[in-house]
Amino acid sequence: MQLTTTFLASLTTLSSITSVANAHGYFTNPKGRQPGTAYQNACGQQAYYNMMGSINGNIQGLEQVVANQDDYNPDECWLWKCKGLKYADNVDNVQTYAPGQTIPLTFTIAAPHTGHANISIIDLSTPSGTILASNLKHWPTYASTSTPIQTSQEDFSITMPEDLPASKCEKGGECAIQMFWDAPGVSQTYESCIDFVVKGASGKRDGEAGRGHARDFGVREVGE
Numbered sequence: 001m002q003l004t005t006t007f008l009a010s011l012t013t014l015s016s017i018t019s020v021a022n023a024h025g026y027f028t029n030p031k032g033r034q035p036g037t038a039y040q041n042a043c044g045q046q047a048y049y050n051m052m053g054s055i056n057g058n059i060q061g062l063e064q065v066v067a068n069q070d071d072y073n074p075d076e077c078w079l080w081k082c083k084g085l086k087y088a089d090n091v092d093n094v095q096t097y098a099p100g101q102t103i104p105l106t107f108t109i110a111a112p113h114t115g116h117a118n119i120s121i122i123d124l125s126t127p128s129g130t131i132l133a134s135n136l137k138h139w140p141t142y143a144s145t146s147t148p149i150q151t152s153q154e155d156f157s158i159t160m161p162e163d164l165p166a167s168k169c170e171k172g173g174e175c176a177i178q179m180f181w182d183a184p185g186v187s188q189t190y191e192s193c194i195d196f197v198v199k200g201a202s203g204k205r206d207g208e209a210g211r212g213h214a215r216d217f218g219v220r221e222v223g224e
């Protein structure tokens with residue numbers, strides 16, 4: 001990417017914003033959604049610079065950044081769904097999972113702040129990202145500042161549900177795994193999304209119950 005003078009100047013002014021965002025984190029394995037031109041077109045240049053400067057920042061901070069920006073399009077941005085980050089910028093980063101699969105995830109807590117967190121599967125076709133499966137993981141207390149960062153809060157597994165609605169999550173851009181971490185004490189909320197598709201046998205899912213067993217839950221290539 002070409003670093004223009006404008007871009008660098010924006011990063012400099014952003015340092016004051018990011019220093020306020022002292023709690024934050026993001027999916028690092030698999031890597032969560034990243035900003036790109038689709039994000040810039042929907043949420044505006046300032047939001048794009050903000051996410052390029054630090055992907056970890058909070059949604060309330062983004063709301064302040066986009067306020068009064070001419071190129072912020074609220075009907076396409078949807079900051080409360082995956083921080084507004086877009087599938088179109090992440091088409092090459094779609095995971096493939098089977099129903100019932102155990103999925104190891106890494107969410108890096110770049111700086112803790114006491115809150116609560118949970119992981120859902122969301123329907124990306126709705127503006128708010130309707131929850132299809134909730135509490136795949138749930139922490140009543142997350143990233144407490146009164147204890148060292150818990151390894152189990154950064155490295156953990158979820159299980160892909162076997163009962164997602166039929167015809168959902170079959171194509172990229174339909175569903176995401178969303179981490180939601182809210183730190184009420186500082187009025188900051190963080191999200192990170194992983195795009196995925198579900199492939200593999202599930203009688204409940206695709207009506208092929210007659211086959212009666214998993215076809216292949218083994219390692220398979222993405223995009224087969």
Ligand SMILES: *[C@@H]1O[C@H](CO)[C@@H](O)[C@H](O)[C@H]1NC(C)=O
Pocket residue numbers: 116117118119120131178179180182
């Ligand atoms: C779980 O995450 C969803 C967003 O994905 C959020 O709306 C909900 O408030 C969260 N629940 C808790 C208990 O944190």
